Amino acid sequence: MNFKSEISTESFNRLSLSEQVESALRREITEGRIAPGGRVEVANYQKIWQVSSTPFRDALRALEGQGLVTIEPRKGAFVAQMNVETLQEIFDVRIALECMAVELATAHIPKTRAQSLVETYSKVLKGEATEFDLEKEDRVVHELAREYCGNGRIKKLLMSQMDLFSWAQHTIVAELPHSFSLALPEHLEVARSYLAGDPKLAIEAMRIHLENSRDRLVSLREGQMAKI
Missing domain, CATH: 1.20.120.530 (GntR ligand-binding domain-like)
Structure with a gap:
C-alpha cells in the first residue's frame, strides 16, 4: 500500500527555521536588547540572521500570540508595552x-x-x-x-x-x-x-x-x- 501525505518536508524545514527565529527574537526581547514599545527592525534582523520574510513573519505572529509583540498594519512590529x-x-x-x-x-x-x-x-x-x-x-x-x-x-x-x-x-x-x-x-x-x-x-x-x-x-x- 502506498502511503501519501499532503504535507511536504519543506513545511517541516520552514517550521524549524521559524521556530529558531522565534527563539532568537524572544531572547532579544526578554533580555532587554529591544525595549518595551521599541520597533523590531525586521530588515536588519533578516540581513544579520540571513533569514527570508516567511519564517520571520511566522516568528512574529507566534510572539504576538504570546503577548511579546504587537503588529501594526503599515507601521511594523513592536515589542509590547510593559504596562x-x-x-x-x-x-x-x-x-x-x-x-x-x-x-x-x-x-x-x-x-x-x-x-x-x-x-x-x-x-x-x-x-x-x-x-x-x-x-x-x-x-x-x-x-x-x-x-x-x-x-x-x-x-x-x-x-x-x-x-x-x-x-x-x-x-x-x-x-x-x-x-x-x-x-x-x-x-x-x-x-x-x-x-x-x-x-x-x-x-x-x-x-x-x-x-x-x-x-x-x-x-x-x-x-x-x-x-x-
Missing part, C-alpha cells in the same frame, strides 16, 4: 508558582548551600565581598526553589514562564539600575528561611520579595504615566 496590567499579570503568576515551589523545596534544600548563600549575601550587605556577580547571585534563591521542589509539573510551569519573568526583570534593571541591590536584603531573608528549613517562613519571604519587586516597577510605571 501596569502586564506587570501585575506576570507577577501574579510568578508569586503563585514560586510560593508553591518554596513550600515544597525548603525542607530539601541542602543546608550547606543555604548556609553558603546566607554567608555570601551577608558579606555583600556588609561590604565585605570584593568579587560578587550581583545579577548571577540574584537568581540563586529562585533556582534553588525550582531545583528542589520535587514537583515536575511546577518545574515545567516555571520554566514555561521564564521568558516573561526575564522580560519583567530586565525591564526593572533597565529602569531601576539598583534593583539587584534593593532585592539583596529580601534574598537574604529567603536564604535564611531555607537554612531554617521552615516552609512558612520561606513562603512569606518569597512573597514579600516578589511583591516588592512588582511594586517597585509598578510605582515607576505609574509615575511615568502621570507625567504624560
Whole structure:
C-alpha cells in the first residue's frame, strides 16, 4: 500500500527555521536588547540572521500570540508595552508558582548551600565581598526553589514562564539600575528561611520579595504615566 501525505518536508524545514527565529527574537526581547514599545527592525534582523520574510513573519505572529509583540498594519512590529496590567499579570503568576515551589523545596534544600548563600549575601550587605556577580547571585534563591521542589509539573510551569519573568526583570534593571541591590536584603531573608528549613517562613519571604519587586516597577510605571 502506498502511503501519501499532503504535507511536504519543506513545511517541516520552514517550521524549524521559524521556530529558531522565534527563539532568537524572544531572547532579544526578554533580555532587554529591544525595549518595551521599541520597533523590531525586521530588515536588519533578516540581513544579520540571513533569514527570508516567511519564517520571520511566522516568528512574529507566534510572539504576538504570546503577548511579546504587537503588529501594526503599515507601521511594523513592536515589542509590547510593559504596562501596569502586564506587570501585575506576570507577577501574579510568578508569586503563585514560586510560593508553591518554596513550600515544597525548603525542607530539601541542602543546608550547606543555604548556609553558603546566607554567608555570601551577608558579606555583600556588609561590604565585605570584593568579587560578587550581583545579577548571577540574584537568581540563586529562585533556582534553588525550582531545583528542589520535587514537583515536575511546577518545574515545567516555571520554566514555561521564564521568558516573561526575564522580560519583567530586565525591564526593572533597565529602569531601576539598583534593583539587584534593593532585592539583596529580601534574598537574604529567603536564604535564611531555607537554612531554617521552615516552609512558612520561606513562603512569606518569597512573597514579600516578589511583591516588592512588582511594586517597585509598578510605582515607576505609574509615575511615568502621570507625567504624560
